[in-house]
Each structure stands twice: as structure tokens, then as C-alpha cells.
Amino acid sequence: MIYNDFCGKKISRLGFGCMRFPKTYEETKACIDLAMAEGVNYYDTAYVYNNSEVTLSKCLEGYDRSSYYLTSKLPIFKLETKEDVIKIFYESCERLQTNYIDFYLLHALNATSVKKIKELGVIDELKKLIEQGRIKHLGFSIHAPKEVLLEALDLYNFDFVQIQLNYLDMVHEPGFEGYEILTSRNIPVVIMEPVKGGMLANVPAPLNDPFTKYNKYYSNASYCFRFLMQFPNIKIILSGMSSLEQVKDNLNTFSKEEEFTKEMADAVEQVRLNILKTKKVDCTGCRYCMPCPFGVNIPENFTVYNRHAMGEVLNNEWYKKMEYPKDATASLCVQCGACIKKCPQGINIPEVLKETLKEQK
Ligand code: SF4
Ligand code: SF4
Missing domain, CATH: 1.20.58 (Methane Monooxygenase Hydroxylase; Chain G, domain 1)
Structure with a gap:
């Protein structure tokens, strides 16, 4: 497993995204056991991921608390008063069966939520939890343009930031520009949606022929990670692993550093262009839009x-x-x-x- 220094901790470059667990508890437990055995020590969940915090804590029962790092996220849209900040944090701790959260994030910031954070005094509440040692490191995740990223960065001296990036979405807000801003400020970056909600793992032939020609033993998904691993300030890449096969494939990809060669870069670029020719809607399958009150999936x-x-x-x-x-x-x-x-x-x-x-x- 490749490790990075992240906020002074030795963290696996592969992070376990817990939004899309396998269908059964047994499968989930098997995936997490394998990930733990192979050195994955960063587990990314959120208050609003359906039952994820509870399932994760159950899977990690029996492991020494110092052998893994937990994240969770504060859903700004659920806050009505500043008291809700601490209430929700405690609820996450209860579900996760922990007294502290290693990496706590303000979840999915946008212009509206940044405004609400200021109005409610959310940061002051979080500072209390930091002072008590209940939050070890504070960051945020964001799906918004550069301007909102800059405004969010003014809220606090954040330890890290989580953005969406994959070879298909390099300009998606805040995109690679966001990565460069964060890097210029020495803020370590966590990547979400590296495989675009699983979509880039399923690129069929002949669209993925350039990959097959480069190395027929590498999976589609592994190219997504290899592409991102060329950027040194991407310290952690999250993968929402929902089967043992995916865990095994990812462990193989992250087992050792590999040069991102010009030939590999060309293959990724060619596949990217092939995909762009076919897509009609830029949906990642994140399900934030769900449920629709009228039953549309x-x-x-x-x-x-x-x-x-x-x-x-x-x-x-x-x-x-x-x-x-x-x-x-x-x-x-x-x-x-x-x-x-x-x-x-x-x-x-x-x-x-x-x-x-x-x-x-
Ligand atoms: S349409 Fe829904 S599932 Fe698709 S990207 Fe938008 S919020 Fe996510
Ligand atoms: S009814 Fe249509 S517009 Fe309204 S939430 Fe459902 S999908 Fe969206």
C-alpha cells in the first residue's frame, strides 16, 4: 500500500468511500476486512449516507481504534440552529461508536451553504469540538465554482479539502483549477468521484481500446487512479468499493508507485475523447437528487x-x-x-x- 503524510498522519493513498457499500452486511464486512488487512486506513462516511456510519462501525468492531482513521461530514442543509452542529456531530459519533472523529468535513459546500455557515456561526461551534479534541482535523467537501471555493477557504484555516476530479471531469467545478489553488496554499487534497460514480470502470470496447493496447491486464478503474496519482498533492483517492473484486483490483493498483508515462497519458486522453463523443447527460449517479417526491428514479x-x-x-x-x-x-x-x-x-x-x-x- 502506498502511504502519504496527510495532516501529520500516515494515511493510505487509497481511501475507502463508504457511500456505496455492497448490498449485504456480510459482503461489506469482507471488503473492509480485506482493506484493513492490506493497509487501507482511511474510511470516508457521512451523516447523510444511508446507514453507512452504523454499518462501518459494526465492520470495524474489534479493530484497534488507532489502526484506522474515520471521517464524517456535517450536512449543512439539515442545520436549523447552531445547536444542531453539535447535536449532529454527537449523533455521528454515536453511530460510529467513537468519541472523536479524525477528519470531519463540512459536506458538499456551495454558495448557499457557505452563506448559511456564516449566518449560523457553524465554525464557532466546530471550534469548540476541536478544542475538546473531539474533531482532530477539519476540512470540507465541495461541488462549486472557484469563487465559492475561495469564499469557503476564508471561513477557517482548514486542514484539508475534498474535491471531485477524474479524467473526464477535469474542468468540473472547481476541477483542476481548484486543485491548483489548494496546492498553492499547501492544503492537502482528497479526491472523490475518481471513477465518476463507477461509470469509468465500465467503459466498454471499443471505447477503451487504447487502455487494452497499453496494458490489457489493467482494469478501466485502475487507469482512473493511475491518472490521479500523478498529482503529488492528491494525498488520498476515495473509492466507493462495492464488491470484493473492486477491493482486490484497487489494492493491486495502490500496491506500488508507478510512473505515469506519456503513453499512458495518451491512452487516457484517447479514451476520454471516445467517451465524450457518446454521453448525453453528465450524471455521476451520486443520488443527491433522490428521492423524487413523485417516484422518479x-x-x-x-x-x-x-x-x-x-x-x-x-x-x-x-x-x-x-x-x-x-x-x-x-x-x-x-x-x-x-x-x-x-x-x-x-x-x-x-x-x-x-x-x-x-x-x-
Ligand atoms: S442527476 Fe441526481 S444522481 Fe445524477 S448527478 Fe445529479 S444529483 Fe447526482
Ligand atoms: S417530479 Fe421531476 S422535477 Fe420534481 S423532483 Fe421529481 S424528477 Fe425532479
Whole structure:
């Protein structure tokens, strides 16, 4: 396992993202046991990840608390008063069965949440927890433009920042520009969505031919990580591992440093261009837009929409024939617009859903 110095701690460069655990507890436990055995010591969960904190703590029962580092995140949209800050933090600690959280983040900052943090005095509440030793390091995650990143950085002397970056989304807010700003300020960076919600793990042939030509034994996902590992201030790369196979593949990728050669860079660039030619909607499957009050399964509809487009380009029957969800169809959408502001990708969800319906006639 490759390790980095991160906020004075020796942390595995591969972090276990806990938003998309396997379906059963037994599978999850097996994945975490293997990750622990192979030296993954950074576990990234959040208050709003469905039951993730409880499941994670159950899986880590029996391991020495000093053998792993826990993160969790404060959901700003759930705060009504400043008292909620400490209440939610304690609730996370209770679920995680811990007295302290090693890396605590303000979750998914945007212009609205930064304003709310200032108005409610959230940072002053968090400072109390830092002084008590309950929070060891404070950071934030962000899906917003550079301007909001800069405003967020003025809130506090943060120890680290988590941004989204992958070879397909280098300009996505705050994107690589965000990485450079953070690096120029000596703030270590954690990466989320390196495989774009799993999408880049499933790039089919012939789109991924440049990868196969470079090294047929490397998985699609491993190129995502190898690409990011060339940037030295990316200290931790999170992967939401949802099967033992994914854990094994990632452990192999992160087992040793490897030069990011010009040939590998060319292969990544070629695959990136191949993918961009086929996609219709920039959905990562993060599910922040869910649930839709009218029962539309938004990410599933978008996945099918993109797969159809990809199937057309590749003449891939399996993709072309993929069916839209029958009881969570876009036809249930009443165009209320409630989901739009929840989408970190800025997708005009009801408009795109309307487009998907044209395919379903
Ligand atoms: S706009 Fe459509 S998909 Fe979005 S919340 Fe409203 S009904 Fe659901
Ligand atoms: S539509 Fe937006 S919020 Fe919903 S799953 Fe896709 S990227 Fe996430």
C-alpha cells in the first residue's frame, strides 16, 4: 500500500468511500476486512449516507481504534440552529461508536451553504469540538465554482479539502483549477468521484481500446487512479468499493508507485475523447437528487439514457436494449424542479427527463 503524510498522519493513498457499500452486511464486512488487512486506513462516511456510519462501525468492531482513521461530514442543509452542529456531530459519533472523529468535513459546500455557515456561526461551534479534541482535523467537501471555493477557504484555516476530479471531469467545478489553488496554499487534497460514480470502470470496447493496447491486464478503474496519482498533492483517492473484486483490483493498483508515462497519458486522453463523443447527460449517479417526491428514479433513467447513446455509437445491442425503470419512469415527473438545486452537476433534471421520454414512445 502506498502511504502519504496527510495532516501529520500516515494515511493510505487509497481511501475507502463508504457511500456505496455492497448490498449485504456480510459482503461489506469482507471488503473492509480485506482493506484493513492490506493497509487501507482511511474510511470516508457521512451523516447523510444511508446507514453507512452504523454499518462501518459494526465492520470495524474489534479493530484497534488507532489502526484506522474515520471521517464524517456535517450536512449543512439539515442545520436549523447552531445547536444542531453539535447535536449532529454527537449523533455521528454515536453511530460510529467513537468519541472523536479524525477528519470531519463540512459536506458538499456551495454558495448557499457557505452563506448559511456564516449566518449560523457553524465554525464557532466546530471550534469548540476541536478544542475538546473531539474533531482532530477539519476540512470540507465541495461541488462549486472557484469563487465559492475561495469564499469557503476564508471561513477557517482548514486542514484539508475534498474535491471531485477524474479524467473526464477535469474542468468540473472547481476541477483542476481548484486543485491548483489548494496546492498553492499547501492544503492537502482528497479526491472523490475518481471513477465518476463507477461509470469509468465500465467503459466498454471499443471505447477503451487504447487502455487494452497499453496494458490489457489493467482494469478501466485502475487507469482512473493511475491518472490521479500523478498529482503529488492528491494525498488520498476515495473509492466507493462495492464488491470484493473492486477491493482486490484497487489494492493491486495502490500496491506500488508507478510512473505515469506519456503513453499512458495518451491512452487516457484517447479514451476520454471516445467517451465524450457518446454521453448525453453528465450524471455521476451520486443520488443527491433522490428521492423524487413523485417516484422518479432520476439516476437510473439517466444511466439508461446514456447507455442507449453509447449503444448507438458502438452498435452494442445490450446497451441499446437496456430498459428504463418501469415503475420509476420519467413520465411520473411533474416538472416541479425540486431536484435541480440538489444536483452537484448542475443538470436541468426535468428537462433531460423530458428528453428521455422521447425515446420511450
Ligand atoms: S422535477 Fe421531476 S424528477 Fe425532479 S423532483 Fe420534481 S417530479 Fe421529481
Ligand atoms: S442527476 Fe445529479 S444529483 Fe441526481 S444522481 Fe445524477 S448527478 Fe447526482
